[in-house]
Amino acid sequence: MEQPEPQVPHVVFFPFPAHGHIKPMFRLAELLSHANFQVTFLNTQRNHDLLLLSSDIPAFRSRYPNFQLLSYPDKVPLGLDPHRRSEQGFVDLLLSTKAAAKPALSELLEKKTGRRPPTCIIADWAIMCSSAMDVAKEFGNIPVFAFQTACAHYMWMDFHLLKLIEEGEVPLRGYKDMDKPVTSISGLGMSVRRRDLSGFARFDTVCKQVIEISTNYGSSAVSQAYGVIHNTFDKLEAPVISKLSSFLPFKIYTIGPLHCLLNNYCIKDSNPLHSINVTICKEDTNCITWLDSQPSGSVIFVSFGSLVSLSRSQILEIGQGLLNSCRPFLWVILPNPIVGQQEDDSTPGQILMELENMSKEKGLIVSWAPQEKVLAHPAIGGFLTHSGWNSTMESIYARVPMICWPTEADQLVNSRCVSELWRIGFDMKDTCDRSTVEKLVNDLMEDKRDEIMKSMDKITRQAEESVQEGGSSYCNLQRLITDIRSLIPT
Known part of the structure; x- marks a missing residue:
């Protein structure tokens, strides 16, 4: 039967x-x-x-x-x-x-x-x-x-x-x-x-x-x-x-x-x-082609997730800090509705145009990117992130150290773990000025990289x-x- x-x-x-x-x-x-x-x-x-x-x-x-x-x-x-x-x-x-x-x-x-x-x-x-x-x-x-x-x-x-x-x-x-x-x-x-x-x-x-x-x-x-x-x-x-x-x-x-x-x-x-x-919007896969043209480990990837609103001053301070670091960068900035209230009469479109004009020699700005593929790309050397848990896990697995700029909920705890407990990045919490961005990018990409990567290698191996x-x-x-x-x- x-x-x-x-x-x-x-x-x-x-x-x-x-x-x-x-x-x-x-x-x-x-x-x-x-x-x-x-x-x-x-x-x-x-x-x-x-x-x-x-x-x-x-x-x-x-x-x-x-x-x-x-x-x-x-x-x-x-x-x-x-x-x-x-x-x-x-x-x-x-x-x-x-x-x-x-x-x-x-x-x-x-x-x-x-x-x-x-x-x-x-x-x-x-x-x-x-x-x-x-x-x-x-x-x-x-x-x-x-x-x-x-x-x-x-x-x-x-x-x-x-x-x-x-x-x-x-x-x-x-x-x-x-x-x-x-x-x-x-x-x-x-x-x-x-x-x-x-x-x-x-x-x-x-x-x-x-x-x-x-x-x-x-x-x-x-x-x-x-x-x-x-x-x-x-x-x-x-x-x-x-x-x-x-x-x-x-x-x-x-x-x-x-x-x-x-x-x-x-x-x-x-x-x-x-x-x-x-994903919440269409990904710009052309950024992968751009990354293919960059030296190994040279690019700082910047993305603050799907929820963070940025003011004009925050965008320009972060942008100027990236430029002052003299490192190529790939920055995800969502379309107009995600940009927060402005201190002047600038429209979101004008602010993005201003940023693109500032960075066209050194960086690429996209509305959304295939983040897992970007982090896995050999050109990526660091991640300036909002410290969302998905981003943190993806960064750990891809062996990419982080600069954390958290704004809400669990992000503030995650960034503390990254910097204080796991020693795989820096916590930029409650700070948004060009000098800090420049210093931390250079620390992450060169000055303190060996120390951070020692910790990162261990944790990435454990994740694998x-x-x-x-x-x-x-x-x-x-x-x-x-x-x-x-x-x-x-």
């Missing part, structure tokens, strides 16, 4: 609607598709459309016929662009997302979309996880995994927010004593100053709102999760991961760097892995080992796959 074929797991992904959150979750979704899982990826309509525009969808669907892309209506507050926002605007986005997320997921599960019920839901940390947990209970207690898109150090500090408030460390009023050490959080393996705390700590009202959201929606929901999936690797953050493991009542799956894990599967696969290009067969991230992904399969009802 023939045995019935084993059932295939069906995993629903539920990311927070921001580029830096969607990208790593999508990479994991691809990896689970590679393991022959059914995958449903649920995005807001805006981000869903951007994904469809950025990729060869027919080729992707041919490779992964069981990968389903679905969307739900955006409910962004009037006048708030989720890709250009203030700290308060981010809180508004959190609350509006919470309002839209739960009914969207409920509707998906009710419709069933021709598939078996979800084996589990993988939901972004806090807001999305809270919504997923509420819906999961309504549909028979579907297991929910929380996905943490920030580093483990930020996660550990996040658990200490209430303690920081009780001891008067936050909110940071008046930006006084910003270099004062924070003694309320132990086990980080480095000294932390007030200026290294989350960007939300700098705003009184916002800080209280974020803590309320984190407490009411995040912590209570995450504590009920089946496990936490983390885009990091064990050796990078071992002491903090150990603390989290003893603190949290469930499994932690450290499976980063996710883009490298996916690349390894691509190499092993006899069929090409048609990965979707998770983690995603190889038998490495910690590789094994943790296999453990996650096995655990999800075990959730299928018998």
Whole structure:
């Protein structure tokens, strides 16, 4: 008598609607598709459309016929662009997302979309996880995994927010004593100053709102999760991961760097892995040709991610500092809407033209670039970055040291780790003047390069080992796959 074929797991992904959150979750979704899982990826309509525009969808669907892309209506507050926002605007986005997320997921599960019920839901940390947990209970207690898109150090500090408030460390009023050490959080393996705390700590009202959201929606929901999936690797953050493991009542799956894990599967696969290009706008691939003409290790790559707004003075100070360093540079500056309020009557277009005129002899400015390919290019010698976690992981794997100019959320913690803990770059936090930019570029590219690259070589090697067969991230992904399969009802 023939045995019935084993059932295939069906995993629903539920990311927070921001580029830096969607990208790593999508990479994991691809990896689970590679393991022959059914995958449903649920995005807001805006981000869903951007994904469809950025990729060869027919080729992707041919490779992964069981990968389903679905969307739900955006409910962004009037006048708030989720890709250009203030700290308060981010809180508004959190609350509006919470309002839209739960009914969207409920509707998906009710419709069933021709598939078996979800084996589990993988939901972004806090807001999305809270919504997923509420819906999961309504549909028979579907297991929910929380996905943490920030580093483990930020996660550990996040658990200490209430303690920081009780001891008067936050909110940071008046930006006084910003270099004062924070003694309320132990086990980080480095000294932390007030200026290294989350960007939300700098705003009184916002800080209280974020803590309320984190407490009411995040912590209570995450504590009920089946496990936490983390885009990091064990050796990078071992002491903090150990603390989290003893603190949290469930499994932690450290499976980063996710883009490298996916690349390894691509190499092993006899069929090409048609990965979707998770990006917010069209990439300028001509920059690769420009890099081909530059000497090895000579170029400083500059990109502040998809959210940072720059004023005229900030653009010109950074630009002049780059020029004064006499190093060729490739700078990503998003189109007009991303440029912030100006101190004079200059339009964003005029400012970009002014910058291009300044730099045309030495640099190249593009609206968006294929960052992983750029960082892997032999011409790149350094990265001036906003210190988003995806950028940090990509830079580590590509063996490119960093100058960090963080502005919000976990970026401030990441930059401290880069400079103080891992010693693979410099922290330019709260500074934006041409002399500092010039000095740090020259330190990174020449004066202090040997010392930094010694640390970078070690960490890059650990990252490479983690995603190889038998490495910690590789094994943790296999453990996650096995655990999800075990959730299928018998």
